[in-house]
Amino acid sequence: MGRQRGTFLENYAQDMAIIRTRLQWAMLFIFLLLLFSCPLFLSDRALTVMTMIGIAVISVHGLNILTGYCGQISIGHAGFMAVGGYTSAILSAKLGWPFWATLPCGALGAGVAGLIFGLPSLKIKGFYLIMATIAAHFIIVWLILQLYGLTGGGDGLAVSRPEIAGFTVKSKGSYFCLVMAFACLATYTAQNIVRTRAGRAFVAIRDNDLAAEVMGINLWSYKLQAFFIGCVYAGVAGVLLVHYYAFASVDLFPFMDSVWYLGMLIVGGMGSTLGALFGAIALKLLDELVTVVGPGLSAIVAPQAAASMGLIAHGLVIIIFLIFEPRGLAHRWELVGAYFRLWPFSHEERE
Amino acid sequence: MEGDSEIRLWIDSLSLSFGGVRALDEVSMEVKDKEILAIIGPNGAGKTALLNCINGFYKPQKGEIYFDGQKITRMRPDKLAKVGIARTFQNIELYRGLSTQDNLMAARHALMGQNFLGGAIYFGWALGEEIKHRRIVEEIIDFLEIAPIRKKTVGVLPYGMQKRVELGRALALEPKVLLLDEPMAGMNQEEKEDMARFIIDVFEGQGETYPDTPVLREGVGCIILVEHDMGVVMDIADRVVVLDFGRKIAEGSPSEIKSNHKVISAYLGQEIEV
Numbered sequence: 001m002g003r004q005r006g007t008f009l010e011n012y013a014q015d016m017a018i019i020r021t022r023l024q025w026a027m028l029f030i031f032l033l034l035l036f037s038c039p040l041f042l043s044d045r046a047l048t049v050m051t052m053i054g055i056a057v058i059s060v061h062g063l064n065i066l067t068g069y070c071g072q073i074s075i076g077h078a079g080f081m082a083v084g085g086y087t088s089a090i091l092s093a094k095l096g097w098p099f100w101a102t103l104p105c106g107a108l109g110a111g112v113a114g115l116i117f118g119l120p121s122l123k124i125k126g127f128y129l130i131m132a133t134i135a136a137h138f139i140i141v142w143l144i145l146q147l148y149g150l151t152g153g154g155d156g157l158a159v160s161r162p163e164i165a166g167f168t169v170k171s172k173g174s175y176f177c178l179v180m181a182f183a184c185l186a187t188y189t190a191q192n193i194v195r196t197r198a199g200r201a202f203v204a205i206r207d208n209d210l211a212a213e214v215m216g217i218n219l220w221s222y223k224l225q226a227f228f229i230g231c232v233y234a235g236v237a238g239v240l241l242v243h244y245y246a247f248a249s250v251d252l253f254p255f256m257d258s259v260w261y262l263g264m265l266i267v268g269g270m271g272s273t274l275g276a277l278f279g280a281i282a283l284k285l286l287d288e289l290v291t292v293v294g295p296g297l298s299a300i301v302a303p304q305a306a307a308s309m310g311l312i313a314h315g316l317v318i319i320i321f322l323i324f325e326p327r328g329l330a331h332r333w334e335l336v337g338a339y340f341r342l343w344p345f346s347h348e349e350r351e
Numbered sequence: 352m353e354g355d356s357e358i359r360l361w362i363d364s365l366s367l368s369f370g371g372v373r374a375l376d377e378v379s380m381e382v383k384d385k386e387i388l389a390i391i392g393p394n395g396a397g398k399t400a401l402l403n404c405i406n407g408f409y410k411p412q413k414g415e416i417y418f419d420g421q422k423i424t425r426m427r428p429d430k431l432a433k434v435g436i437a438r439t440f441q442n443i444e445l446y447r448g449l450s451t452q453d454n455l456m457a458a459r460h461a462l463m464g465q466n467f468l469g470g471a472i473y474f475g476w477a478l479g480e481e482i483k484h485r486r487i488v489e490e491i492i493d494f495l496e497i498a499p500i501r502k503k504t505v506g507v508l509p510y511g512m513q514k515r516v517e518l519g520r521a522l523a524l525e526p527k528v529l530l531l532d533e534p535m536a537g538m539n540q541e542e543k544e545d546m547a548r549f550i551i552d553v554f555e556g557q558g559e560t561y562p563d564t565p566v567l568r569e570g571v572g573c574i575i576l577v578e579h580d581m582g583v584v585m586d587i588a589d590r591v592v593v594l595d596f597g598r599k600i601a602e603g604s605p606s607e608i609k610s611n612h613k614v615i616s617a618y619l620g621q622e623i624e625v
């Protein structure tokens with residue numbers, strides 16, 4: 001990382017700060033202003049796409065902490081989203097709890113599920129842990145389908161739109177704002193977690209678990225904490241998804257989503273908060289691109305592949321990134337950023 | 352040195368075997384306060400295995416280890432780190448993806464109190480704590496003369512620098528006992544001399560040059576050094592223990608060890624560098 005010449009750091013707080021200059025504060029402010037005024041000028045369709053991106057961002061931040069930072073690869077993230085979504089849906093539909101109470105319960109429920117399915121990580125690593133998390137997804141979906149009395153099984157469960165302080169979040173625009181508020185909060189907290197004590201412990205475990213233990217990190221506790229935190233994010237995303245459709249159904253949490261969340265992390269860049277953000281946005285936009293140009297394109301090239309254009313595009317993009325830019329979009333972005341700081345003259349102090 | 356200072360670390364007839372291999376066979380020794388104890392021996396003698404037992408990495412089948420009177424045998428490594436035992440590794444074991452500074456900050460883990468909730472909020476308590484520990488880490492970085500590589504990812508650093516960062520990481524734990532497993536292996540003469548100077552400086556303490564960092568101010572009074580280079584051992588060790596095939600074959604001052612015929616025959620076929 002470099003910093004602009006002319007900014008002199010006077011203390012460690014400034015050195016650790018992410019936003020340093022007035023210009024950066026202004027840019028952040030303008031970005032947030034633009035983001036939250038989107039409902040004023042974007043179509044409903046565009047708002048829906050962005051709402052889905054926001055939900056994916058929240059979920060991928062969680063997966064990034066668990067997989068990108070702590071190195072515990074999980075392909076069961078959509079399953080944990082389902083736990084969050086259903087916990088909230090049940091409390092809301094059966095007990096009539098308000099949204100502000102069901103949301104934290106959903107988050108916590110997913111976190112606890114993460115703790116339970118994270119237990120194998122204390123004994124197994126790598127490939128075997130991946131298998132265990134895949135199993136977690138299917139066990140969760142199976143349980144939801146079995147517990148008919150509670151979850152409505154295959155019929156699903158109708159829930160109300162969230163109501164906050166007497167105001168029902170009903171329109172696309174207002175739901176968009178709700179999701180974006182959580183996406184911003186998720187980004188803020190995720191970045192802070194990874195740059196403080198817990199985050200360093202996660203990376204230590206990822207990079208060298210033996211040394212981490214010798215240096216005083218309790219592997220048991222911190223692996224489980226990574227599962228808990230990662231799944232809390234998934235839970236929040238799940239709650240927002242279920243209440244968006246005002247309907248809980250296992251179809252909202254397909255297994256392929258668990259795979260794509262990991263793909264988003266690969267495309268964006270593992271172990272980088274910016275990467276989680278970029279990856280979720282990139283793959284969701286790709287989805288949109290495929291729905292728009294896919295049918296036309298497949299009609300010309302391969303009519304029989306029309307239905308699987310999305311899958312093919314996703315897979316292709318992930319493979320391309322794995323081969324050509326395993327550090328993801330975030331790394332590209334840093335290179336571009338460095339280029340512009342240096343342009344046209346070297347106005348930078350390198351550290 | 353004999354008998355006049357208290358015993359910090361006491362190893363009592365420790366035995367460790369892997370299947371048929373006896374890595375350690377009834378090894379006993381003690382490390383006193385204010386001494387650098389060197390452990391030497393041919394390849395496969397059990398030096399690393401002994402350090403691994405002390406920091407809880409291997410569980411010896413027999414024998415006990417006491418630290419300041421407390422039994423620490425078979426405790427978990429992370430608990431032993433909190434007790435005050437830190438080490439470096441023969442093959443560098445850094446967190447390759449973190450910067451030098453974060454490698455040291457990660458070692459402050461056991462001395463910090465914040466949990467992930469405080470970290471997530473960041474401003475307030477967590478930030479205050481980060482700053483406090485950052486100051487200490489900066490003093491260690493300053494002491495080891497690694498300020499220019501402070502923000503570099505350690506995976507890309509040259510070997511000698513990585514060894515130095517690893518010493519820094521061990522110091523950041525503010526240990527009472529420091530275990531160094533071949534800290535100079537693979538270094539050139541100049542790097543070796545630097546490392547030897549750092550070890551002596553850490554041992555002696557730097558007083559008020561580093562007011563915020565107790566480990567640099569007071570020094571680490573108890574160092575176990577595994578080293579092949581006899582020249583280095585002669586220069587900085589107070590006492591030497593010689594291991595061969597998992598057994599202790601000699602113990603004494605560096606000059607006694609140099610002329611001990613058992614040691615010479617253990618090293619026979621290997622050149623003994625004096």
Ligand SMILES: Nc1ncnc2c1ncn2[C@@H]1O[C@H](COP(=O)(O)OP(=O)(O)OP(=O)(O)O)[C@@H](O)[C@H]1O
Nearest residue numbers: 369372374392393394395396397398399400401441
């Ligand atoms: N994890 C292990 N599994 C099996 N055998 C082991 C293990 N660790 C050490 N050993 C054996 O224990 C013996 C002592 O090994 P150790 O690594 O302690 O030697 P060393 O004195 O450190 O040698 P070097 O100078 O090569 O570092 C060797 O015979 C080694 O093969």
Ligand SMILES: [Mg+2]
Nearest residue numbers: 398399400441
């Ligand atoms: Mg060794």
